[in-house]
Amino acid sequence: MSYEVISDLLAMGGRYLRIRHTSSTLRCDMVFGVFLPPQASDDHPVPVLYWLSGLTCTDENFMQKAGAMRMAAKLGLALVVPDTSPRGEDVADALDGAYDLGLGAGFYLNATEAPWQMHYQMFDYITEELPELVKAELPVTDSWSISGHSMGGHGAMMIALRYPQRFKSVSAFSPIVNPMACPWGRKAFSHYLGDDESTWQRYDSCYLMAQITDPSGYPPLLIDQGDADNFLLQQLLTENLDAPLDSAGYSAEVRMQPGYDHSYFFIASFIDDHLHFHAEHLGLLD
Amino acid sequence: MSYEVISDLLAMGGRYLRIRHTSSTLRCDMVFGVFLPPQASDDHPVPVLYWLSGLTCTDENFMQKAGAMRMAAKLGLALVVPDTSPRGEDVADALDGAYDLGLGAGFYLNATEAPWQMHYQMFDYITEELPELVKAELPVTDSWSISGHSMGGHGAMMIALRYPQRFKSVSAFSPIVNPMACPWGRKAFSHYLGDDESTWQRYDSCYLMAQITDPSGYPPLLIDQGDADNFLLQQLLTENLDAPLDSAGYSAEVRMQPGYDHSYFFIASFIDDHLHFHAEHLGLLD
Numbered sequence: 349m350s351y352e353v354i355s356d357l358l359a360m361g362g363r364y365l366r367i368r369h370t371s372s373t374l375r376c377d378m379v380f381g382v383f384l385p386p387q388a389s390d391d392h393p394v395p396v397l398y399w400l401s402g403l404t405c406t407d408e409n410f411m412q413k414a415g416a417m418r419m420a421a422k423l424g425l426a427l428v429v430p431d432t433s434p435r436g437e438d439v440a441d442a443l444d445g446a447y448d449l450g451l452g453a454g455f456y457l458n459a460t461e462a463p464w465q466m467h468y469q470m471f472d473y474i475t476e477e478l479p480e481l482v483k484a485e486l487p488v489t490d491s492w493s494i495s496g497h498s499m500g501g502h503g504a505m506m507i508a509l510r511y512p513q514r515f516k517s518v519s520a521f522s523p524i525v526n527p528m529a530c531p532w533g534r535k536a537f538s539h540y541l542g543d544d545e546s547t548w549q550r551y552d553s554c555y556l557m558a559q560i561t562d563p564s565g566y567p568p569l570l571i572d573q574g575d576a577d578n579f580l581l582q583q584l585l586t587e588n589l590d591a592p593l594d595s596a597g598y599s600a601e602v603r604m605q606p607g608y609d610h611s612y613f614f615i616a617s618f619i620d621d622h623l624h625f626h627a628e629h630l631g632l633l634d
Numbered sequence: 635m636s637y638e639v640i641s642d643l644l645a646m647g648g649r650y651l652r653i654r655h656t657s658s659t660l661r662c663d664m665v666f667g668v669f670l671p672p673q674a675s676d677d678h679p680v681p682v683l684y685w686l687s688g689l690t691c692t693d694e695n696f697m698q699k700a701g702a703m704r705m706a707a708k709l710g711l712a713l714v715v716p717d718t719s720p721r722g723e724d725v726a727d728a729l730d731g732a733y734d735l736g737l738g739a740g741f742y743l744n745a746t747e748a749p750w751q752m753h754y755q756m757f758d759y760i761t762e763e764l765p766e767l768v769k770a771e772l773p774v775t776d777s778w779s780i781s782g783h784s785m786g787g788h789g790a791m792m793i794a795l796r797y798p799q800r801f802k803s804v805s806a807f808s809p810i811v812n813p814m815a816c817p818w819g820r821k822a823f824s825h826y827l828g829d830d831e832s833t834w835q836r837y838d839s840c841y842l843m844a845q846i847t848d849p850s851g852y853p854p855l856l857i858d859q860g861d862a863d864n865f866l867l868q869q870l871l872t873e874n875l876d877a878p879l880d881s882a883g884y885s886a887e888v889r890m891q892p893g894y895d896h897s898y899f900f901i902a903s904f905i906d907d908h909l910h911f912h913a914e915h916l917g918l919l920d
């Protein structure tokens with residue numbers, strides 16, 4: 349598979365790479381970020397934590413602002429951070445420049461409606477094309493976990509519930525747990541997927557959770573949510589997950605963090621906990 | 635003194651404040667950042683690390699990208715991060731939009747030449763007005779240290795050498811150690827200070843270091859410099875400090891870090907070492 353390393357920096361004794369490749373799924377060039385801890389080599393492949401970012405982000409925000417590399421280097425964990433939408437001049441964008449539709453707002457789904465369906469196939473990109481490239485070209489094992497923030501928390505949970513066998517653990521900061529029930533999700537889903545809400549369900553974590561009758565085989569879940577997050581009551585709807593979690597008997601810890609907001613400072617405050625949680629389930633603490 | 639808290643976020647169990655005030659020294663409104671660790675209160679004031687940022691930065695870059703808050707919270711150390719120049723529509727800027735003169739490039743000096751002298755009085759702002767505001771309004775002690783990056787490394791060292799009794803320790807990442815001898819420094823000093831190079835000396839760390847005959851009473855110095863830093867040989871001139879350090883008998887550790895560049899990823903990789911260094915000299919590890 350062809351790709352180009354567009355930057356390669358030393359950080360925390362490991363390497364921070366930005367990689368550009370032509371995505372056949374998205375029909376555009378994409379850039380993603382990789383942190384390889386100092387332990388990683390062809391002779392010593394390491395587990396991966398996939399990170400999905402939120403609205404308006406690119407591959408760079410998490411790497412610059414979350415302070416995750418320090419602990420990832422200590423634990424021996426690779427980080428893979430994709431972009432949040434297809435990119436390029438011929439990629440459809442919101443006509444009014446809205447931040448919650450189009451570029452930077454792919455919602456990790458496969459669009460079926462024009463003009464979005466041509467490029468907005470983020471679900472397939474994140475679950476098929478990108479992992480194949482990462483596994484083929486980087487010194488990583490098959491042990492993967494997944495996490496994300498806000499729209500990316502939705503993505504991480506939704507993808508883990510769709511492909512539970514692929515991930516050893518899943519976590520989220522401030523996730524959109526029930527996109528079918530909030531303005532961000534309803535706007536995006538109606539544009540990308542059309543008016544038939546039955547086609548939305550496969551991308552809604554609350555819906556997917558409610559379908560689970562046997563939670564064995566599903567990855568353990570950790571959620572951190574700030575109770576001073578301006579988006580909590582209108583968009584994130586954390587409480588909507590309580591009943592489906594209970595009915596599924598799912599192994600989950602949902603932590604309400606007093607006083608914290610929606611920012612990267614919140615992520616940075618608890619990222620070490622999440623990295624430890626994933627490291628434990630990836631066998632790095634054995 | 636009047637000021638306005640424009641944001642107040644919880645981070646690492648402490649508080650990240652951005653504070654706006656009208657600077658009489660700079661004749662404009664200024665914003666600076668403060669991190670107060672969880673230990674800080676009116677009954678328990680804490681020591682301060684002053685951080686001076688590099689070219690193009692504002693008060694925000696270090697707080698967002700350096701990953702310093704985690705260790706500062708653990709150590710009980712406040713961070714104070716000023717902007718890098720005066721700001722505002724009536725503040726002179728480089729006519730060609732250059733990044734290394736004017737806005738974002740104040741070089742921590744008092745300009746004497748038009749049009750700069752009206753607002754570019756960063757030395758007085760950093761050494762007089764801002765510390766007075768911080769001491770009067772925030773729960774901090776008189777124990778201060780100072781650090782910075784690149785242009786801010788120049789600022790930190792130069793200010794510590796001018797006011798050695800004020801600081802318990804000084805450190806720098808990738809500092810411009812000899813601005814009189816590099817293109818960045820010569821350009822800025824000629825515009826801000828005029829052609830008489832004798833007026834430049836008070837702002838040049840190599841010059842100031844060379845004047846020291848008795849190093850007792852000067853704060854210990856730690857420098858980290860990446861050897862893959864693109865600016866090392868033309869602008870930073872780290873080696874120029876060797877002879878003055880030797881002749882002064884100054885207590886300094888200059889660490890060349892193999893493979894590291896000039897970025898915030900370099901700062902983030904070693905910021906914990908610097909915070910520990912300052913904490914030790916501030917008595918926080920006793």
